[in-house]
Amino acid sequence: MNILRKAAIPIIAIIVFVLFWEWLVWVNGWPNYKMASPSDLGPAFWKFRWLFLQYGWETLWRTVAGLMLAIVFGTLIGMIMGFSRTARDGLYPLLVGFNAIPKATVVPVIALMFVGAHDMNTILIAFLISFFPIAVSISIGLSTLEPEYRDILRSLGASKFTIFRKIALPKTLPEFFGALKVAVTLAFIGTNLMEIVEPHGKGLGHLFDSGKISADYPLMFAVLIALAVLGIFLYYVVVYLEKIFAGWAERAET
Amino acid sequence: MTDEPQISLRGVTHAYMTDDGPLPVLRDLNITVQKGAFTAVVGPSGCGKSTLTRLIAGLMFPDEGEVRLGGKLVKSPRSTVGMAFQNPVLLEWRSILRNVLLPLEIVANDLSQSQREDRARELLALVGLEGFEEKKPSELSGGMRQRASLCRALVHRPEVLILDEPFGALDAFTREDLWQIMHELRHEEEFTCLLITHDLRESVFLADEVVVLSGRPATTQEVLKVTLGKDRVLDDLYTPEATDMLAHLRHQIQIAQGRGEELAA
Numbered sequence: 001m002n003i004l005r006k007a008a009i010p011i012i013a014i015i016v017f018v019l020f021w022e023w024l025v026w027v028n029g030w031p032n033y034k035m036a037s038p039s040d041l042g043p044a045f046w047k048f049r050w051l052f053l054q055y056g057w058e059t060l061w062r063t064v065a066g067l068m069l070a071i072v073f074g075t076l077i078g079m080i081m082g083f084s085r086t087a088r089d090g091l092y093p094l095l096v097g098f099n100a101i102p103k104a105t106v107v108p109v110i111a112l113m114f115v116g117a118h119d120m121n122t123i124l125i126a127f128l129i130s131f132f133p134i135a136v137s138i139s140i141g142l143s144t145l146e147p148e149y150r151d152i153l154r155s156l157g158a159s160k161f162t163i164f165r166k167i168a169l170p171k172t173l174p175e176f177f178g179a180l181k182v183a184v185t186l187a188f189i190g191t192n193l194m195e196i197v198e199p200h201g202k203g204l205g206h207l208f209d210s211g212k213i214s215a216d217y218p219l220m221f222a223v224l225i226a227l228a229v230l231g232i233f234l235y236y237v238v239v240y241l242e243k244i245f246a247g248w249a250e251r252a253e254t
Numbered sequence: 255m256t257d258e259p260q261i262s263l264r265g266v267t268h269a270y271m272t273d274d275g276p277l278p279v280l281r282d283l284n285i286t287v288q289k290g291a292f293t294a295v296v297g298p299s300g301c302g303k304s305t306l307t308r309l310i311a312g313l314m315f316p317d318e319g320e321v322r323l324g325g326k327l328v329k330s331p332r333s334t335v336g337m338a339f340q341n342p343v344l345l346e347w348r349s350i351l352r353n354v355l356l357p358l359e360i361v362a363n364d365l366s367q368s369q370r371e372d373r374a375r376e377l378l379a380l381v382g383l384e385g386f387e388e389k390k391p392s393e394l395s396g397g398m399r400q401r402a403s404l405c406r407a408l409v410h411r412p413e414v415l416i417l418d419e420p421f422g423a424l425d426a427f428t429r430e431d432l433w434q435i436m437h438e439l440r441h442e443e444e445f446t447c448l449l450i451t452h453d454l455r456e457s458v459f460l461a462d463e464v465v466v467l468s469g470r471p472a473t474t475q476e477v478l479k480v481t482l483g484k485d486r487v488l489d490d491l492y493t494p495e496a497t498d499m500l501a502h503l504r505h506q507i508q509i510a511q512g513r514g515e516e517l518a519a
Contacts, residue, residue, distance in 0.1 A: 148343045152406070155311040157331045157361045166359070170347050248347040248390060 008244055033217040040218035041225060048219065051207055059191055059203040060230055062119060066126025067187040071180070074131035078138025084170075088139060099132040104193055111198040118200040122191055129190035130183040137179035141172030172247035177242040184234045188227065204230075258325035260446035261287040261310060261414060265319035268305060270470075278471035279305050280316070285465055285474060289324075291445045292440065294457035296503065297467030297475075298511045303450045306472075307418045310448065311335050323414060333361040336412035336445070340419040342403035350402050351387035354378060357410045366395035377405040380442055381435050384489075398430035401435060406444055417449040421456065430488055433459050437486060454503045457489055458482070464499075466506040476506045 018038045025037035032040050045052060064167050077095070081088040103125060147170055153163045195205020204223050211219035243250075263317060266283040269276040279302035287293045297303055308314040309321050312331040321328045336357070344353045347431045354374040357491070358365065365373070378387060381401040391399055400420055433456060440447070451457050457464045458480055466476040478499060482490050492495055 146341065146343065148339045148341050150314060151308075151311070151339075152337060152343055152356070153360060155313060155335055155337050156333050156357055156410070157330045158360045162360065166356070167345065173347075246347075248392075250427070 003126040012020040018210075021045070033215070036218040036221040041222045044216070044218040044222040045226075048207070048222075052172070052204075052222075054103055055202070055204045055207045056226055059195065059205070059227075060190075060234075062122045063126050063187045063191045063234070064205065066123045067130055067184060069123065069127040070131035070183055070187065073127070074179075074183075075138055075176075077135040077152050079142065081135065082142025082172075083137035085143075088143065092200060095132060095135065102238060103129045103190060105196060107194055107197045108125075111194075118198075118202060121198070122194040122203070125194045126187040126190035129193075131188070133179040134176065138172055141175040142168055145171060173246040174242075177238065180238050180242075181235060184200030184238050185231055188231050192227065213234045255320035258322075259286045260291070260324055260519055261285065261293075261448060262322040262325075263306075263309070263319065264322075265310065266316045266321060267318040267471075268309070268314075270324045278426040280309075282319070283467075285514055287446055287448060287463075289446055289464065290444065292449070293459035293463045293465060294449045294451055295465045295467060296507065297472060298452060298458050298469050298507060299452060300470060301469065302470060302472045307337070307416050307448070307450055310414070310416055311337055333357075333410065334413040335416060336407035336410065336414070337416045337418070337421055338400075338420045339406040340422045341400040342391075342396075342420075344399055344406075346391055346463050349388050349390060350378065350383065351375070352403045353391065353402060354409050356406060359410065360490045361410045363410070370471050374405065374409055375411060378402070381405055385503045395428075397424055397431060400424060400515070401501065402431060404432075404435070404439065407441060408439065408445065411443070412445060413446045415447045417447065417451075419450055422452070429453075429456070433488075436460055454500050454507070457503070458496055458499050459486060459488070463473070464503060464509060466503065468510045469512075475510055478503060478506075 025035050030037075036044075038167050069231040077091065079093055083144075096220065107125060110124055114121055114124075149167050149171070150163055153167060160164075191203065194202040196209055199206055199209050204227055208220055208223040211217070211223060259438065263283055263285045266280055267278070268280040269278040271277075277511070283306070285293070285295070285306075294302055295306065307318055310323070310328070312321075312328045312335070315321075315328075323332070344350075345356070351371065352376055353516065354377065355370055358373075375384075375387060378384060381404060383398060383401055383405070386398065386402075391402070394402070401412045403420065407417075421432050424432065437460070449457070449460060459482075461480055464478040465474060466478070466481060467473070468475040478500065481495060491500075
């Protein structure tokens with residue numbers, strides 16, 4: 001019953017949303033180049049079903065690769081900033097400044113630097129756009145660790161590494177997963193930015209571009225929906241991992 | 255070696271460096287605790303009581319003077335010390351049992367896993383937490399968490415137990431429960447205890463000796479021998495004898511605070 005209810009609520013919400021969308025287009029009499037209606041999307045998906053699978057896969061794996069890189073690099077930077085005040089003071093302005101640069105402007109720079117290495121370029125942008133929240137959350141998690149937590153092990157003569165492994169790392173996991181939920185959608189934006197701004201015939205961004213060039217408006221909308229579905233999928237993968245590794249942080253409902 | 259005091263501070267002087275220059279917190283402090291004894295340290299707030307615990311635990315070192323445990327100079331943290339703080343600092347992702355087992359994962363000893371668990375369960379039963387071994391800390395009340403924290407401080411059979419206001423954040427009745435539990439622990443386990451507190455009733459009820467620190471920079475102002483018997487019940491706190499001791503300590507604290515104001519002026 002409970003599981004049924006849990007699954008039913010979001011599904012009903014989606015159905016209501018789609019019906020409202022259909023109704024909005026119908027009642028305004030919008031042509032599909034102004035706003036495609038959900039009933040236009042079915043044929044668009046079907047017509048390009050193999051391309052959707054191929055391009056969807058390309059977008060997905062490059063996003064995940066960029067995200068992995070962001071996790072490794074972000075955790076590393078976060079650890080350095082979390083443990084050393086000097087590193088924190090020095091790195092913060094650099095990181096904030098870097099994060100403030102719109103990534104759309106970085107795309108052509110990267111594309112010029114590594115001409116032809118499309119996969120790498122795309123992964124690089126996905127990574128650049130998504131590592132910041134991870135680094136910040138890890139550094140805050142580590143630097144706000146109450147000294148008593150460290151003292152209970154340090155007073156027994158435990159090494160810094162043992163303290164990190166047994167206390168600091170698990171204690172930071174909830175913050176880490178919070179950041180990962182933000183990073184996962186950001187990485188998607190990065191991948192598509194590269195695919196659309198520097199088209200190279202790969203990924204859903206390319207399919208979107210093709211729709212634009214051939215004035216196939218339902219296709220463009222279908223791509224947006226496909227991206228949303230991929231985004232939801234990855235997000236819930238993160239939620240699932242969070243339940244496994246940081247489920248203890250969730251309070252029982254009262 | 256047997257007549258060496260378990261904890262000994264001699265002429266300990268310590269200052270923190272701040273932007274406005276050094277801030278002295280301890281000056282020529284002397285404290286001696288014999289093996290198996292229970293000493294409470296009271297003093298005005300901010301007089302450096304927590305600095306004292308970190309010095310004894312080897313987490314910090316004094317500018318001058320020496321800290322010895324069992325006659326040996328403290329040069330680094332050592333596994334013969336157990337600590338509990340006002341904040342129970344239990345690891346939320348571990349069960350109560352696994353929290354109590356934590357020190358045994360650090361301290362090298364030759365116990366098997368099942369022996370370790372038996373030891374942890376024995377302590378948990380002693381403080382009335384039998385049946386809560388597999389619960390998470392968030393499922394326990396504040397008093398129960400603090401009891402688990404005491405078990406963790408004692409699980410590796412430390413020679414010295416350092417308590418830094420462990421009952422400070424609890425309500426009055428829970429605190430009194432834990433005082434009783436401290437007595438039971440002392441009955442069953444062998445350790446020398448130094449308790450930092452700002453509760454005079456607590457110091458008289460639990461300790462053999464109460465050290466009053468002066469205002470900052472703290473020095474030993476007064477040492478009071480508690481004349482209550484070994485087996486104490488809460489009613490003992492309402493005897494004329496206890497009331498006299500409490501009044502005396504209260505007076506000493508007032509002197510300590512007065513001195514603090516003098517220095518601030």
